[in-house]
Amino acid sequence: MPAHVAVIMDGNGRWAQAKGLPRMMGHRAGVEALKTTLRLCSDWGIGALTAYAFSTENWSRPGDEVNFLMTLFEKVLQKELDSLEKEQVVIRFLGDLKALPSRLQDLINEATKRTSTNNGIHFNVCTNYGGRHELVMAAKKLAEKCERGDMKADLIDENAFASELLTAGEVDPDLLIRTSGERRISNFLLWQLAYAEIYVTDVLWPDFDEAALTRALLDYQSRCRRFGGLKPRGTSEQLESD
Numbered sequence: 001m002p003a004h005v006a007v008i009m010d011g012n013g014r015w016a017q018a019k020g021l022p023r024m025m026g027h028r029a030g031v032e033a034l035k036t037t038l039r040l041c042s043d044w045g046i047g048a049l050t051a052y053a054f055s056t057e058n059w060s061r062p063g064d065e066v067n068f069l070m071t072l073f074e075k076v077l078q079k080e081l082d083s084l085e086k087e088q089v090v091i092r093f094l095g096d097l098k099a100l101p102s103r104l105q106d107l108i109n110e111a112t113k114r115t116s117t118n119n120g121i122h123f124n125v126c127t128n129y130g131g132r133h134e135l136v137m138a139a140k141k142l143a144e145k146c147e148r149g150d151m152k153a154d155l156i157d158e159n160a161f162a163s164e165l166l167t168a169g170e171v172d173p174d175l176l177i178r179t180s181g182e183r184r185i186s187n188f189l190l191w192q193l194a195y196a197e198i199y200v201t202d203v204l205w206p207d208f209d210e211a212a213l214t215r216a217l218l219d220y221q222s223r224c225r226r227f228g229g230l231k232p233r234g235t236s237e238q239l240e241s242d
């Protein structure tokens with residue numbers, strides 16, 4: 001099993017349009033798919049699930065869609081917080097949260113606080129998240145440390161850089177799933193996905209269910225991860241005897 005799964009939940013709008021429904025209904029249905037995915041990942045012992053909910057580029061959508069999404073995040077968080085807390089989920093929101101509506105920010109703070117001492121799956125919701133923005137902010141923080149004299153530029157290495165990212169403390173994703181057939185990463189986790197296995201499915205996000213997640217995990221388990229090295233000797237025999 002991957003220790004960390006990242007998912008680009010794409011295709012809500014197309015799912016709705018294919019059914020002759022407004023795009024918003026797709027977003028609503030997408031929430032159900034996310035709840036199912038979180039529960040399955042937790043049941044199957046996956047340590048972390050990071051989901052892309054709203055990108056820094058998604059502000060360019062029509063105002064009513066953006067407003068609908070912000071209200072939806074608020075409503076869902078309010079409704080689900082008790083069960084997230086009970087189910088030992090540790091929820092965090094990654095992104096530039098200051099730009100979100102203040103009611104949503106308050107709820108995010110409450111949810112983060114109430115679940116921080118839980119001991120279950122780490123559930124990271126990327127909200128107003130952009131990979132480039134995250135990298136720039138990390139560079140800025142390191143530069144400020146250097147200016148203050150708390151850090152020497154010469155000592156900046158990959159660990160120091162990673163510890164300034166929003167995902168600090170989390171292992172890098174082993175598997176990236178993108179639904180709806182798009183073969184791009186759309187500014188998601190640019191640093192952290194360096195060696196992730198990428199799985200693209202044509203399934204639209206609201207239809208992503210247990211069977212679809214199982215297919216993604218089986219595909220992942222068939223991959224040979226080389227990390228720039230060579231295929232370890234006896235790998236295929238190893239797989240067969242597993």
Ligand code: IPE
Binds near residue numbers: 055
């Ligand atoms: C993903 O579905 C959800 C968000 C980006 C918020 P889309 O809304 O991008 O759905 P499509 O790609 O238009 O079908």
Ligand code: IPE
Binds near residue numbers: 011052055058184186
């Ligand atoms: C990526 O989906 C962002 C989220 C899933 C939140 P988009 O639908 O915004 O990505 P593009 O525009 O197709 O690259």
Ligand code: MG
Binds near residue numbers: 012
């Ligand atoms: Mg999309």
